[in-house]
Amino acid sequence: MYKVILPARYLFKRRIAILAILAVALCVFMVVVVMTVMRGLLQDFREKNHNFFGDCIVSSQSLVGFTYYEDFIKQLEEQDFVEAVSPVINAVGIMSMPGSDLNDAKTLTGIDPARHIKVTNFAETLHYRKSDPQKAFVPTYDPEKVGCVPGIDMVYLRNSSGGYSHGLEPMPIELKISCFPLTARGNLLNSGMGSPVNTKNFFYSDDSHSGIVKIDSNTVYLPFGRLQSLCGMGGKNPRASAIHIKFAKGFPVTNGTAKVTSLWKVFAKKYETQAATSSEQTYATLMDNVVVESWKGYRRSAIAPMEKEQAMMTLIFGMLGIITVFIILVVFYMMISSRSKDIGILKSVGISTTSVVGIFIVFAGFIGCIGTAIGMSAGCAMLVRINSIEDWLFDKYNWQLWDRSIYAIGDIPNKIEWQMLTIIGTCAVVACLVGAIIPSYQAARREIADTLRVDQL
Amino acid sequence: MSKLLNANGIHKSYPMGQTKLKVLKGLSLSIEKGEFVAIIGSSGSGKSTLLHILGALDKCDKGMVEFKGRDIETYSGAEFNRFRNLKVGFVFQFYHLLDELTMLENVLLPTMARAGTFGWISARKPAKKRGIELLDRMGLADRIKHKPYQLSGGERQRVAIARALMNDPELLLADEPTGNLDSATGVGILEALEAFNKQGQTIVMVTHDDRIAARADRTVRLADGKIVK
Numbered sequence: 001m002y003k004v005i006l007p008a009r010y011l012f013k014r015r016i017a018i019l020a021i022l023a024v025a026l027c028v029f030m031v032v033v034v035m036t037v038m039r040g041l042l043q044d045f046r047e048k049n050h051n052f053f054g055d056c057i058v059s060s061q062s063l064v065g066f067t068y069y070e071d072f073i074k075q076l077e078e079q080d081f082v083e084a085v086s087p088v089i090n091a092v093g094i095m096s097m098p099g100s101d102l103n104d105a106k107t108l109t110g111i112d113p114a115r116h117i118k119v120t121n122f123a124e125t126l127h128y129r130k131s132d133p134q135k136a137f138v139p140t141y142d143p144e145k146v147g148c149v150p151g152i153d154m155v156y157l158r159n160s161s162g163g164y165s166h167g168l169e170p171m172p173i174e175l176k177i178s179c180f181p182l183t184a185r186g187n188l189l190n191s192g193m194g195s196p197v198n199t200k201n202f203f204y205s206d207d208s209h210s211g212i213v214k215i216d217s218n219t220v221y222l223p224f225g226r227l228q229s230l231c232g233m234g235g236k237n238p239r240a241s242a243i244h245i246k247f248a249k250g251f252p253v254t255n256g257t258a259k260v261t262s263l264w265k266v267f268a269k270k271y272e273t274q275a276a277t278s279s280e281q282t283y284a285t286l287m288d289n290v291v292v293e294s295w296k297g298y299r300r301s302a303i304a305p306m307e308k309e310q311a312m313m314t315l316i317f318g319m320l321g322i323i324t325v326f327i328i329l330v331v332f333y334m335m336i337s338s339r340s341k342d343i344g345i346l347k348s349v350g351i352s353t354t355s356v357v358g359i360f361i362v363f364a365g366f367i368g369c370i371g372t373a374i375g376m377s378a379g380c381a382m383l384v385r386i387n388s389i390e391d392w393l394f395d396k397y398n399w400q401l402w403d404r405s406i407y408a409i410g411d412i413p414n415k416i417e418w419q420m421l422t423i424i425g426t427c428a429v430v431a432c433l434v435g436a437i438i439p440s441y442q443a444a445r446r447e448i449a450d451t452l453r454v455d456q457l
Numbered sequence: 458m459s460k461l462l463n464a465n466g467i468h469k470s471y472p473m474g475q476t477k478l479k480v481l482k483g484l485s486l487s488i489e490k491g492e493f494v495a496i497i498g499s500s501g502s503g504k505s506t507l508l509h510i511l512g513a514l515d516k517c518d519k520g521m522v523e524f525k526g527r528d529i530e531t532y533s534g535a536e537f538n539r540f541r542n543l544k545v546g547f548v549f550q551f552y553h554l555l556d557e558l559t560m561l562e563n564v565l566l567p568t569m570a571r572a573g574t575f576g577w578i579s580a581r582k583p584a585k586k587r588g589i590e591l592l593d594r595m596g597l598a599d600r601i602k603h604k605p606y607q608l609s610g611g612e613r614q615r616v617a618i619a620r621a622l623m624n625d626p627e628l629l630l631a632d633e634p635t636g637n638l639d640s641a642t643g644v645g646i647l648e649a650l651e652a653f654n655k656q657g658q659t660i661v662m663v664t665h666d667d668r669i670a671a672r673a674d675r676t677v678r679l680a681d682g683k684i685v686k
């Protein structure tokens with residue numbers, strides 16, 4: 001209708017229209033950039049955890065571990081929803097370097113690389129043995145020696161671009177690892193010479209970079225069997241701390257976890273009823289400490305704070321979004337309220353209430369769409385270049401958004417999610433429309449004489 | 458002469474704190490077709506209020522306004538819009554032009570409102586011609602591209618008159634069209650209005666200037682919420 005187009009044209013002649021477009025664009029831009037990065041960071045952290053631990057973990061909550069794990073593994077491997085299984089020893093120990101004062105309590109993880117790489121992305125976290133992960137514990141400089149794989153942050157300092165400068169070959173560093181072996185009943189095992197401590201030397205053969213700060217700075221990987229005996233878990237009835245499971249491709253983690261849980265219940269029950277001797281009864285009670293969890297559940301304590309942070313961020317930015325919507329609404333409300341005289345004029349020449357409101361809806365729709373389009377394009381452009389912008393800032397001013405020597409992220413996440421963009425855009429446009437409809441409808445409904453009196457009073 | 462407009466027993470009051478400010482108290486007035494009526498009265502006596510009610514820009518509390526024998530209260534929304542668009546032209550005391558439109562666009566507004574988008578394509582040419590002609594008669598032929606803020610008060614008032622006449626309404630309601638003008642220009646406008654009146658245009662004009670009122674066919678005085686003469 002021409003009676004819509006002409007007044008819309010007159011509205012666009014006002015400078016405030018440009019300001020309104022800019023306001024909408026700025027708000028949309030900010031929300032798009034911040035939400036994308038925040039979501040990306042959490043997604044990244046979740047993915048790293050998932051990749052690093054596999055889909056499902058059967059683990060004992062006691063340092064003692066549990067027996068018969070190989071039987072259960074065998075049973076699991078027969079299931080067609082299971083792709084791969086890997087037993088793991090989790091222990092704590094003291095790491096020291098012969099000939100130096102360095103010593104520290106560390107988390108020790110015993111794995112069989114050949115099995116573990118099928119369940120997790122352990123292979124990709126390696127540096128020297130990336131392409132030959134079975135030999136993770138074989139030092140390139142001396143294949144006869146027993147290797148160990150410390151988390152990368154224990155070996156190198158992260159540089160400001162988030163990388164590490166490896167040498168061509170691993171340095172021949174010797175590390176002394178001491179453990180406190182426990183019996184199946186949980187008592188300290190007095191190994192030879194009356195000392196309650198088992199000690200063994202390992203040689204740095206590679207390092208692991210999982211991207212999970214706590215793990216990379218605190219965990220040393222050792223060959224499964226070696227750590228098993230260091231902890232006193234080997235022998236006739238060997239024990240393990242956990243079984244990591246990877247499900248067949250596409251099999252839902254929750255379903256898989258539920259299936260494993262019921263398998264485990266039956267398995268544990270069988271050993272409990274069969275237990276005859278007192279040691280067999282002890283082994284059966286060890287199974288009570290075992291829980292079956294999805295990777296999410298297993299890593300809850302690590303992910304929860306991050307999720308809490310994300311929830312808080314979402315809340316903060318949700319409020320920001322609401323404020324944004326409110327600002328847009330207010331901009332329109334003020335812009336149109338100040339034009340209530342114009343509404344009176346338009347109505348006095350015979351333009352209907354619906355047409356008058358229509359004019360402002362068209363106007364607000366235009367501004368909302370243009371502003372949103374500008375804001376989104378700018379936001380996406382910013383996201384695409386966010387890493388090069390950060391690099392440039394760092395080169396030029398030595399300034400970094402996230403100091404990579406502190407934060408274990410590589411690039412700033414900038415994956416654009418269309419679903420999110422749609423929601424943001426819709427909210428912005430709806431805010432414009434609501435901000436326009438309310439005051440224009442209010443003004444258009446009043447008696448014409450009243451709206452016209454506004455600036456004479 | 459036939460009756461064009463008839464107002465009967467018009468009451469209008471405005472809320473004023475606890476009490477009511479009674480502005481019109483049972484006013485009656487009737488306008489014949491082709492008449493040139495001047496309404497005079499002191500400031501605040503309710504002249505603008507009355508004119509707004511006659512032009513369906515405001516509602517009265519009590520009473521009835523008949524246009525060509527039909528109570529405008531019975532109009533539907535669409536009929537009201539038609540009435541404002543085609544039947545009456547209103548010249549406001551404070552001009553009320555749209556600031557962002559040129560003089561010509563302001564004058565064309567009633568025709569644009571009448572014609573739809575497609576209607577406007579065909580209506581455009583003759584409408585423009587008429588708009589320019591009206592502005593010419595108001596002595597503003599060279600200012601059609603100017604914006605309201607570039608014009609003086611008197612010039613704006615003349616544009617407002619041109620706009621009111623654009624759709625050739627049966628009734629022209631002018632609220633102090635000469636109020637802001639020096640007497641020479643005021644007389645110029647008055648002459649223009651007289652010329653329209655000669656061509657059959659019915660005009661109701663509010664003024665507080667007795668000399669200007671004297672040139673109308675009939676003068677009515679508004680006092681104490683009623684017509685006293």
Ligand SMILES: Nc1ncnc2c1ncn2[C@@H]1O[C@H](COP(=O)(O)OP(=O)(O)OP(=O)(O)O)[C@@H](O)[C@H]1O
Nearest residue numbers: 453471472478480499500501502503504505506507
């Ligand atoms: N919306 C309103 N609310 C309250 N009082 C109002 C309102 N509109 C008009 N009035 C009052 O009604 C009275 C009449 O107003 P009106 O504008 O009709 O006077 P007028 O005769 O046109 O005066 P002037 O010659 O100064 O233009 C005034 O006292 C005015 O204050």
Ligand SMILES: [Mg+2]
Nearest residue numbers: 504505550632
């Ligand atoms: Mg007045």
